[in-house]
Amino acid sequence: MSLLFQTIKNTGKSQTLKKLIRSPISSCKCLLARNSSDVSRKFLSFDEVVLQRRDEARRSLVIQVNSESSFSELYGYCSNYATINGIHHYKNAGGEHFMLIEFNTEDSLKEILQSCSSHQKDNDIMALQSPFLWFRASPVKKDKLASSSSRLITKNGNAAIDEDMLFGELTNCATVSDQIQLLYDRTMLNDLGIRLRYMVARQLEIVFESLYANIAVRPFGSSVNGFGRMGCDLDLVLSNNLTDEMSDANKRLVYQDKKSEGGRGPWQRHMELVGELLELRVVGATRVQRILHARVPIVKYAHEFTDVDCDLCYNNMSGVYMSELLWMYGSLDPRVRPLAFLVRRWAAAVGLTNQHPGRWITNFPLTLMVLFFLQQKTSNGFILPSLKNLVNRARKQDMRIAEENVNCTFLRDMNILPQECYSQNQSNLETLLLQFFEYYAQFDFQEKAICINEGRPVRKPNALPLYIVNPLAPSLNVSRNVSYEECERLKSEVRNAAWQLEAGLEGERPDDWGVLGLIEKKASRGLKKLLRVGNSHRLVSVKDLFNDNDENISEGGLRSKLQRLTQTTAKEIKQVLANQNVEGKKDQKIKFKNNQVANEVYRIRRNKMV
Template sequence: MSVIFQTVKLCLNRKSYNTSYCKYLFFRNQSDTAKKFITFDEIVAQRKAEARRSLVVQVNSESSFSELYGYCSKYATINDVHHYKNSNDEHFMLIEFNTEDNMKEVLNACSAHQKDIDVMAVKSPFLWFRAAPGEKQKFAASNKTLAITNGTAQVEDDVLFEELFNCETVSQQIQLLYDRTKLNDMDIRLRYMVARQLEVVTNSLYANISIQPFGSSVNGFGKMGCDLDLVLTNTVTQEMMEPSRRLVFQERKYEGGRSPWQRHMELVASLLELRIPGASRVTRILNARVPIVKFSHEISDLECDLCYNNMSGVYMSELLWQLAFRLLLDRAGKEDIRITEENLNCTFLRDLNKLPPDSYGQCDDDLQTLLYNFFEFYAQFNFQEKAISINEGVALRKPNGQPLYIVNPLEPALNVSRNVSYEECERLKTEVRNAAWHLESILDGKKTEDWGLLGLLERRSTRDLKKLLRVGNTHRLVSVKDLFADDGTPEESNSKLQKIVKTDKEIEESVKEMREEVKEVKEPKERRLKFKNTQVAKEVYRIRRNKFL
């Protein structure tokens, strides 16, 4: 749901599809006319530079800050120190130095390896701060404090829902939800640090290796705790192929039936298992169209997907990041040309400062209206015959019979939603209709327990229960033809309707059966399922009740 709210940031749900900026949720406000747009490449370069001059150090607690700061500041200038905890309740501090050379000086002067016969020494930007031998060292007093404490902590459901309830309007709820759940500075820094860690280790094997986050981590749609998508590239630049240089590196030519990139990703997976501190649960998915290695990074608490040379994913992230314009394709210049290894054309305007002022403006609608229009539009959308195209801004005729067709902005011949089933598409249509009705019902201004966004959101504590209690939705999907006789007359409609629609008594009996079923659920075998509190119990009842209606 938060992804839908963040689409408002990019004005994907624009009134009449005209080109405009939303006056909320965007870094450039109406009063900022003198400022320039920041390009995607500039932001990526800035984050990469931060990662190159940073270290992540495991410490005993946040009270270790003074000692760690004093120890490292003797050797280099420190910009800031950020504190966070992982799910194991371990404490870490991300130290950003003034320059990359400062960071290297600290590593050379301060770092050491532990002697362990089962461990092969490795250099990495992830370290730990051990206790000082002998007497505790004393450092000069400093007025420096932590830039942030517990920087990756997510807001509790109860706190968030109470704040949402206390908002005056749905627009305020949308803004609050976005502010509370979006990726913050600490989370973004950690994602680039993980990429940097992999880059440092793989650089010893390959020339000109680069590992870069893409997807929701960088395109503006990410939320706290989302997965980290990484792409590994091994580009031979024009400078590396300079014909005037007579000494050329000997290289090993590939021989064999399998794709060389599958073999290389298999090697990278082994490196993750053997050489990357914090990497665990490594899974190889090498036979896919884009080979992927999945792993967990326990130090940063991130689930990661690493692929090779999938630059279309990076360019898609860039396109989504600045997708407020449909003019990006038409106004691209020579400097904007990007062609992937698979000859995919990813050319579009990168520098938004080149757009004429009359090509964009502020949207007059508030966030509540934009969200309602979004749900209303798709509640009436003809999914059976039409395809969704964010490039064209209008519905297109579907080229095949797939349930849901969303045109890939960079590869128009592909459907990005081809894995969606008919049942899931029907569920989507039902949910957007319900959401539109819900938002329309609160226009009278009365506040109830589920007013505004509260009626559209679910608590994290109930998501696993939904999976446990989920049953098929097909019995809720009634076709009109089922209510009529074969010749089209409504003679048998009453009997068929009675078979489909449950009476109140049947619903009560079904709910009673559901309660008995829940009682019998055992996890483990000797322990019965217990609810944490009455709120969870009510949520279980509501979920199952809705399934039976």
């Protein structure tokens, strides 16, 4: 039994946990923080969460079925062999139906696997075992549902988000804070998405455990750090580190080892073998691509049964520890992750981030920018502690050393962190979002670097346009790829976002009030501007072309009304430009500190006129 279940059992809350697990939303949130009444254990550690998820994967199978109506028959069949904790349904991109079924114990799963029909004799294949199965039609009478109270926990659990419906819900929110929280709740990686990613990792462990000793395949990155969204990629690290017991010098019998030979690094060759195994022995793995000459050799592939794109590397434990650090920061305060989600969504909408690598900023540096902002001390206090504070409070059991002697030691149990070290600022999400844009609109990117280790700006060691210190390797810049032009765009966009958000909080609510105007794609935003009449915020409606008493409109009448509307719009635009020129002449008499300030004033006035 995992630490999570053992702790809850000891505190007498096992019945509450069962209710939480039966809810797809609550089952995910129960992993973020313990019950508020458990004062001694308020936060879950990253290791506890990983242990819980890996234990779930060992007790689970993913079974392809004909449709969601197969639930009753599948449940009746499997319940003859083992106790079932729950079943989740989803569809992949090809429209095929799958059910993730979790059993009570790992031994129960083994009994199910022993009852499986091994393979299809007619197919020219080499038999293998895998946690991914399919449920074929019964040649005899169908099994009935064992319990009428049993039902699917999740139905179509990985369905794509309906953007129109999401924007409609955001429009109906009462406050900007509600919008930010709703965006996070609707787009975050849900419980089923996390379970499927751990199932993919478990599948690789089963394939590789006969080849390597003490094998472990661990998810890291956005899939496990709490900042992942629905459909995010899966980063995996393969490790087979020997334990102290396995390398005991007092034991006289020692395994013979196979030494790697050749000009290339040994793990480049092993990753090449991994690529071959993915193509030949891993069901569901497609589009395998080997990138072996990178600083960290990786193998990329797509898993068609789960609709997940995977990147597999070897022994990159610093990535795992970085995920742990982000998880801890996200769990310290409930406002951290929703704010980071909104900032990343905004950056994608304005084109600051891109799906392909290049000269632009990525989501990881943006997340560090959010954490850094929340570390700043204001009149209301701060929200997150510096990493230096966590390092100083680390204990002996918190010591971690990753590859290339990277020191990843920091406090890992947030329950012993004093309350005065976090969540001192009680501002709502709306206030924090506006302050985030205002803070970076005034940040000195030319001279200062962003460093969550210190929790304050530090002097840049070089002239790179944007410098964000790698928390676990402070000598590295995680944004070294960002070009000067992209850095300037970042400065411009945070200023525009600050003005747009502040302007949207005044007066009546337009259609794109609050965060809607921030997360709307530029293409849609430009189309709306083209459709606006003059300087109003009202879109052109078909009703504007006709009078209320017009019943029969001829083709000529429609053409004449369109011409009059066009002439009216042209007159309004000319009047706006004339007023702008007059104000421009007046502004020329004003003396500014420098040209940059003058240009910024003119830009703000010009944007207000559009």
